[in-house]
Amino acid sequence: MSLSDRPILETINLNKAFYLGEAVYAxxxxxxxxxPGEIAIIVGPSGSGKSTLLSLLGGLDRPISGxxxxxxxxxxxxxxxxxxxxxxxNIGYVFQFFNLIPHLSALENVELPMSIASMSRKEARERARxxxxxxxxxxxxxxxxxQLSGGEQQRVAIARSLANRPAVVLAxxxxxxxxxxxRDMVIDLFCRFNKTERQTFVLITHDTSLTQxxxxxxxxxxxxxxxxxxxxx
Amino acid sequence: xxxQQFLAVTRLAFKNMVRWRWRLATIFLLxxxxxxxxxxxxxxxxxxxxxxVAQTKELSLPYDLMVMVEEGERIIPEKELxxxxxxxxxxxxxxxxxxxxxxxxxxxxxxxxIPEQSHFFQADTVNLIKGQWLQNTGDMVIPLSIAKxxxxxxxxxxxxxxxxxxGIQFRATFALVGVFExxxxxxxxxxLRSDANQLVFNAQSNRFFVEYDRNxxxxxxxxxxxxxxxxxxxxxxxxxxxxxxxxxxxxxFQPGQWLLILIFLxxxxxxxxxSLITFLERRRELAVMKSIGxxxxxxxxxxxxxxGSAGLFGVLSGMFLIFWLGRRISWFSQVTSSNLxxxxxxxxxxxxxxxxxxxxxxxxxxxxxxxxxxxFARNIPIIIxxxxxxxxxTGWILYREMKENLxxxxxxxxxxxxxxxxxxxVGDKVKRGEVIATQEMYFGLRYHEWKAPCDGIVAEYNPxxxxxxxxxxxxxxxxxxxxxxILQDELHHQKQMEAGRAKARAEKELSEMSIGSK
Numbered sequence: 001m002s003l004s005d006r007p008i009l010e011t012i013n014l015n016k017a018f019y020l021g022e023a024v025y026a027x028x029x030x031x032x033x034x035x036p037g038e039i040a041i042i043v044g045p046s047g048s049g050k051s052t053l054l055s056l057l058g059g060l061d062r063p064i065s066g067x068x069x070x071x072x073x074x075x076x077x078x079x080x081x082x083x084x085x086x087x088x089x090n091i092g093y094v095f096q097f098f099n100l101i102p103h104l105s106a107l108e109n110v111e112l113p114m115s116i117a118s119m120s121r122k123e124a125r126e127r128a129r130x131x132x133x134x135x136x137x138x139x140x141x142x143x144x145x146x147q148l149s150g151g152e153q154q155r156v157a158i159a160r161s162l163a164n165r166p167a168v169v170l171a172x173x174x175x176x177x178x179x180x181x182x183r184d185m186v187i188d189l190f191c192r193f194n195k196t197e198r199q200t201f202v203l204i205t206h207d208t209s210l211t212q213x214x215x216x217x218x219x220x221x222x223x224x225x226x227x228x229x230x231x232x233x
Numbered sequence: 234x235x236x237q238q239f240l241a242v243t244r245l246a247f248k249n250m251v252r253w254r255w256r257l258a259t260i261f262l263l264x265x266x267x268x269x270x271x272x273x274x275x276x277x278x279x280x281x282x283x284x285x286v287a288q289t290k291e292l293s294l295p296y297d298l299m300v301m302v303e304e305g306e307r308i309i310p311e312k313e314l315x316x317x318x319x320x321x322x323x324x325x326x327x328x329x330x331x332x333x334x335x336x337x338x339x340x341x342x343x344x345x346x347i348p349e350q351s352h353f354f355q356a357d358t359v360n361l362i363k364g365q366w367l368q369n370t371g372d373m374v375i376p377l378s379i380a381k382x383x384x385x386x387x388x389x390x391x392x393x394x395x396x397x398x399x400g401i402q403f404r405a406t407f408a409l410v411g412v413f414e415x416x417x418x419x420x421x422x423x424x425l426r427s428d429a430n431q432l433v434f435n436a437q438s439n440r441f442f443v444e445y446d447r448n449x450x451x452x453x454x455x456x457x458x459x460x461x462x463x464x465x466x467x468x469x470x471x472x473x474x475x476x477x478x479x480x481x482x483x484x485x486f487q488p489g490q491w492l493l494i495l496i497f498l499x500x501x502x503x504x505x506x507x508s509l510i511t512f513l514e515r516r517r518e519l520a521v522m523k524s525i526g527x528x529x530x531x532x533x534x535x536x537x538x539x540x541g542s543a544g545l546f547g548v549l550s551g552m553f554l555i556f557w558l559g560r561r562i563s564w565f566s567q568v569t570s571s572n573l574x575x576x577x578x579x580x581x582x583x584x585x586x587x588x589x590x591x592x593x594x595x596x597x598x599x600x601x602x603x604x605x606x607x608x609f610a611r612n613i614p615i616i617i618x619x620x621x622x623x624x625x626x627t628g629w630i631l632y633r634e635m636k637e638n639l640x641x642x643x644x645x646x647x648x649x650x651x652x653x654x655x656x657x658x659v660g661d662k663v664k665r666g667e668v669i670a671t672q673e674m675y676f677g678l679r680y681h682e683w684k685a686p687c688d689g690i691v692a693e694y695n696p697x698x699x700x701x702x703x704x705x706x707x708x709x710x711x712x713x714x715x716x717x718x719i720l721q722d723e724l725h726h727q728k729q730m731e732a733g734r735a736k737a738r739a740e741k742e743l744s745e746m747s748i749g750s751k
Contacts (some may be wrong), residue, residue, distance in 0.1 A: 060604035064668035088526025103252035113239030113525040
């Protein structure tokens with residue numbers, strides 16, 4: 001198996017439980033693989049454990065057992081600082097509610113992950129401008145998040161997630177808070193970056209119509225993997 | 234942190250300062266107010282202490298300060314006194330005298346040999362009521378109290394003697410020429426200095442009187458300088474009435490020293506509350522920062538810079554406030570510069586301590602929290618413990634571990650119930666390091682994780698005591714490395730138990746045999 005045939009993201013017997021009066025397994029013995037350059041979409045009804053799984057994949061939360069490999073490197077036993085470094089280099093995150101830093105402009109929001117990753121200010125600014133241009137927001141670059149619409153904020157969030165050319169971009173219901181027109185625009189962006197930059201995306205959604213854009217569709221139910229389908233979008 | 238990262242985080246911190254300006258302004262005001270209150274109040278207490286403790290009763294004296302020089306201590310010429318050049322003009326008059334013990338037929342008296350042309354001791358200043366003031370050699374004037382006590386009158390003759398170090402007497406006779414009113418708080422007879430010199434063979438002066446040309450509040454400074462010049466001497470001076478007018482501060486500061494502690498307690502609670510509220514409002518922002526790869530060190534630096542700056546500017550503004558208020562408070566000029574510096578340093582150190590405590594709690598929360606805990610407002614445990622061993626091996630656990638190689642965990646139980654998540658049941662397989670149970674305590678501030686100590690199967694669980702026994706897959710898995718003495722004690726205990734049981738069995742058999750034989 002060549003290096004490019006190795007999964008860029010892999011989970012091994014992953015478990016996460018919460019105490020809600022009793023032990024509830026939000027993620028129960030999950031094994032998935034995502035290959036480089038894929039768009040993987042995780043679908044399932046509300047409460048099926050999709051968001052918890054995505055949090056675990058991004059190192060935003062810790063599993064109680066199992067392992068997560070990103071580029072063949074386990075992230076489960078990393079401490080918070082090592083996790084921060086790993087996220088900085090390997091993971092871009094797109095949240096359902098955009099989560100831009102409210103007092104920074106769109107340009108500064110995109111620039112921030114690169115500044116944190118020691119990129120020079122000039123380089124960071126150039127790439128931020130390029131990414132904002134790619135998502136069609138050059139005229140809105142100096143606007144703060146509260147001066148942008150939901151769709152525009154999500155496009156800024158996508159640009160930010162791509163800033164450090166991460167191994168994988170994780171998107172948590174990226175279209176959940178958008179109208180259908182904006183939703184199509186956002187999905188189009190994902191597909192475009194997947195094709196032009198061979199960017200790997202893992203998206204979770206409860207909108208099954210989006211599965212047509214995916215190379216891999218993972219269905220979850222009650223914290224377990226129900227089905228995994230590999231297809232050509 | 235590289236220089237570029239440092240600059241990026243600093244830039245972000247400054248932007249955050251603008252965003253959270255009102256919160257930081259609150260911290261700034263808390264620090265500035267508390268710091269200046271502390272310094273002003275400490276200063277006021279110090280001024281009260283200097284004046285109030287020095288004299289317990291109000292003295293009335295014809296001079297402002299008398300230095301009672303110890304024997305052998307030299308009277309320092311006025312020009313040599315350690316008084317700053319710019320304050321020299323406060324010494325309006327300086328006068329020397331010689332006090333000596335004079336033994337008379339009405340007891341031992343301390344009499345003062347004063348200069349012929351004395352400014353402080355003359356008919357006008359000490360209010361002569363009978364006779365005349367000192368004019369000739371051999372004259373003596375006495376206060377009314379002595380005259381009354383010993384029935385002395387103008388024209389009487391007073392005979393007596395002094396003693397030198399070797400006990401030799403020097404006799405003298407004085408004519409009582411005047412009686413003065415006891416308008417002052419000491420009662421001494423006066424003779425001329427030239428007469429006194431004869432009695433103690435031209436001894437050097439041992440009293441130094443001063444009057445100064447400033448308001449009474451300056452006495453403190455004069456006293457300090459004189460104490461520096463005459464470290465062994467004692468001092469006599471009139472009590473200065475500390476006039477603070479109708480200062481509101483005087484009324485506020487009545488309660489006492491405990492207010493100092495209260496000031497910083499108030500500041501600490503204020504800073505902590507503001508920091509915590511700000512942290513709770515910034516959870517999402519912090520979560521985003523963490524999710525894009527900002528490290529804990531960078532977050533701690535940014536938060537400390539933001540709030541630390543507010544504290545620093547608070548202290549600096551407090552200093553300006555103190556000097557501004559000081560000009561408007563009557564007693565402030567009496568605070569010595571050394572005391573003021575000390576209180577400033579104390580105040581700054583206390584502020585630093587309070588700021589560290591106030592800022593560190595939310596900063597620690599920000600540091601230990603995962604992104605999801607911040608994002609979804611979950612409990613953030615500060616104390617996280619991961620337990621994969623028995624904390625305290627009791628006898629039966631040791632016994633079973635040694636005999637059966639069963640590995641035991643003990644969960645914390647409350648009323649016979651595990652306050653947390655038990656993730657494995659009897660019969661379940663476990664892997665070494667796998668979490669078996671989790672527990673949150675103390676409002677989520679403490680988080681326990683119990684981990685499997687080895688690969689194996691959950692063999693038993695006692696829901697009342699919280700003990701879970703795990704049977705390792707590999708029976709060759711080594712036992713816990715308990716200290717040798719614990720194992721030896723346990724073996725000894727087991728042997729004793731076994732011996733006791735054997736003895737009991739033997740006695741029973743013996744008694745049964747004896748019953749049988751009967």
